[in-house]
Amino acid sequence: MRDPEWYDLFHRRGTRRDFLRVGGAAAGLLALASVPGCRADARLRAIGSYPFKLGVASGDPEPELVVLWTRLDPEALETVGAHENPVTIDYELARDHNFKEIVRTGSAIASPEFGHSISAEVGGLDPGHEYFYRMIVGGEVSPVGRTKTVPAPENTPDRIRFAFASCQDYEDGYFTALQHLAQEDLDFIIHLGDYIYEYAEHDRDTVRHHTGPEIQTLQEYRNRYIQYRSDPDLQAAHAAASWIVTMDDHEVDNNWADGSPEDDQSPEQFLLRRTAAFQAYFEFMPLRQASMPSGPNIQLYRRIRFGNLMEISILDTRQYRSNQPCLGGISPSCPTHISPDQSILGRSQREWLFKGLTRSEARWNALAQQVMVARIRGIDAEGQETWSMDKWDGYPLERSAMINRMADAETLNPVVLTGDIHANWVTDLKRDFDDPSSETVASEFVCTSLSSDGDGQDMTAGGERLLRRNSHLKFYNGQRGYVTANVTPDLWTSEFKVVPVVTEAGGSLETRATFVIEDGHPGAEEA
Ligand SMILES: [Fe+2]
Secondary structure (H helix, E strand, O other), rough: OOOOOHHHHHOOOOHHHHHHHHHHHHHHHHHOOOOOOOOOOHHHOOOOOOOOOOOOEOOOOOOEEEEEEOOOOOOHHOOOOOOOOOOOEEEEEEEEOOOOOEEEEEEEEEEEHHEEEEEEEEEEOOOOOEEEEEEEEEEEEOEEEEOOOOOHHHOOOOOOOEEEEEEEOOOOOOOOHHHHHHHOOEEEEEEEOOOOOOOOOOOOOOOOOOOOOOOOHHHHHHHHHHHOOOOOHHHHHHHHHHEEEEEOOOOOOOOOOOOEEOOOOHHHHHHHHHHHHHHHHHOOOOOOOOHHOOEEEEOOOOOEEEEOOEEEEEOOOOOOOOOOOOOEEOOOOHHHHOOOOOOOOOOOHHHHHHHHHHHHHOOOEEEEOOOOOOOOEEEEEOEEEEEEOOOHHHHHHHHHHHHHHHHOOOOOOOOEEEEOOOEEEEEEEEEEOOOOOOOOOEEEEEEEOOOOOOOEEEOHHHHHHHHHHHHEEEEEEEEEEEEEEEEEEEEHHHHHHHHHHOOOOOOEEEEEEEEEOOOOEEEEEEO
């Protein structure tokens, strides 16, 4: 656990006096006449109220670069008449959280077209180093964030420690798991999607409430992100480490697939909705400029390498997928289901992924992606086999192709990280799921939801049934939480951290289970 005093920094609002105390470097920054590409008159001398109510974030680290994010409060800008203008945000990066050793200063323009958010790419940093950052506007100073660059490509770090999480329905529970996550000692955090939910306010009893109807427009998506991002636990988790994010369905619409919405919308209407949803996502996430959306398209699949120790391929299994076959849901098979044209990755992403699986020299090769890869066989009331068509079970030929590629290319230690289904699972990914003696090629760790579905329980009748019917499933838990991964050259250790209650504030954290994979021995075992 981190030093609580240090953790307090994330909650402490900076003041103009704090900033001025920094001395020479800060004074120099204030006197800065102009930065290339920056308008000198965009720097505010004063601001109406505290502009950093949504906190700060960082993301997509590289050996010498991190992305720094913030978004200015529109009311604070409005009181000084700046809400329709570009506004300059100054930032500082230091080696220490007291900003005694500032190593980098700069500025970025927050434009009204992007809701006065910035995702500034700050380069020239040292690989594998921890940094602290803060932003300044009109004499107001943001909370302090912590970030870290990744190790240089030729280095082999002794260990990488990160966490992965998903699914934070604001209505279903408090973000207690994120409060605990913010106190872990981590190199970075992966969020696997369902960062917001698009739903209208639920009519059932919930602990907190969405406002308005199901969201469709840019302003509605922005307002939903503002509601979520106002949560202090979510802000603390963003400030505690850099985040690597990808989206699932609820950032747009439940179970959407490429051009197909869940709701009754024309393809044109849905593409407009996607455009709005992607713009809002980009505005609120610490993403590289390469992920800036172009209309209804956004580039989210990408790769991050952590020296020779690990490579993570971050996938987008929504934007390019064929529609869910056999009318979706949990259904028996139908001809489309087993058509070779059925794809969850789309052709370009699949080629990119398969090439990466072949070429990678990293000791551990992780996929960070949305929906369950392992086969989960269900049986319906008529005794027929059923499959959950929204998951890789809806795309079984492409799943086989991917697992076979890992095996044939001898990809070192493939590990799949999954979210979406609001339960913790550990699975063996087999060459042939029908044959329990078939080769285990990779392991899959599915993290539960942070809050979606409320308190949950350790075991359910459904969980028991699926464990019984599918011998490659090794663990199930239906509580809320996240998973930490400690990766060394010899061992991958996943800890399933759960909170027993999220419908009341203040749930404690416990480690429900620990699973390890030894280098060169696919298949996770309980420690
Ligand atoms: Fe979800």
